[in-house]
Amino acid sequence: MTVTTNFSPVKVHYFDFGDFAKSLPKDVGRGENIRLFLEDAGIPHEYILYPWSEWPVVRDEWIQNGYLTGTLPALQTNDGKKYFHTVPILCFLSKQLGKYYGKNVDEEYLVDVVADTANDFYDSFVHNYWLRRVSDNRENHHKNEAPIHIDRLERFYKINEGPYLLGSEISFADFQVYHVIRDEQLTELPPRLATLIKTFEERPNIKKYLEAKKNN
Structure with a gap:
């Protein structure tokens, strides 16, 4: 399969849960699924975390610019495109790489x-x-x-x-x-x-x- 997306580097946007996740692992949440995947695949990436207090402002700005769901995690490729929802992001990456998704x-x-x-x-x-x-x-x-x-x-x-x-x-x-x-x-x-x-x-x-x- 031909890779059609520029992966170098990508950005993963997710929440900084702060005290809300006290007593839980620091990497709790869906964003880490994507980060683990990128690490395994050797894809350079930046992990950007938004505190709860800041996210609503960022979310509204994104929605105004065509980001439909207003949810995280989000994957942003080097060409500026944003992709949303954990499983579709992982599926998208797998299809682009031609692996991680089975042979039939x-x-x-x-x-x-x-x-x-x-x-x-x-x-x-x-x-x-x-x-x-x-x-x-x-x-x-x-x-x-x-x-x-x-x-x-x-x-x-x-x-x-x-x-x-x-x-x-x-x-x-x-x-x-x-x-x-x-x-x-x-x-x-x-x-x-x-x-x-x-x-x-x-x-x-x-x-x-x-x-x-x-x-x-």
């Missing part, structure tokens, strides 16, 4: 399904854990809700030998699954997902990126 329509379908499944998990995390400051609600999420999503994902990862969803080749859905598990701060995982996490973190560019974050 059945594999692409599986990647799409697991990407949506990971999104469902993340939505549950946001609404039933992150936004619920009461400890009882958070305990209920980890005890009764998160296991449902984990079991569902584990079934998908049993389809192929692994370590990734499609087998030996990583897909963009793997980035989402990895990051939602890290956002949830889960340590006890079933075998296939545990293997995914371990293998993912050993990918050369990802390993370098994670080590650099530890030192910041």
